[in-house]
Amino acid sequence: MPAKAEQAHTLPARQSFARHLERDLDTVIAGLSLPWNSGVVEGHVNRIKMLKRQMVGRAGFELLRKRVLLYS
Known part of the structure; x- marks a missing residue:
């Protein structure tokens, strides 16, 4: 070797x-x-994290929840 x-x-x-x-x-x-594989789940997790990053400092959990459910 x-x-x-x-x-x-x-x-x-x-x-x-x-x-x-x-x-x-x-x-x-x-x-x-x-x-x-878990590709579909990982895609959803990635999308939710992106929405969360976009909303930092803008609003509370309820608005984030509505956006997540709206874009599912």
Whole structure:
């Protein structure tokens, strides 16, 4: 193994990351192989966060709630 590759392999953060991947191997395999994803939900969360950022300092929760429900 080249010196740089060997050095990178011994980094504690990479080792920790690899251990966590191995511990959750079934979840990782399912996430990479199943056709389902959370893209639609993430899109809604992103939209709500955008509306929230636009309304900072403008109004209270009730108006934010109405906007979220109106644009669903």
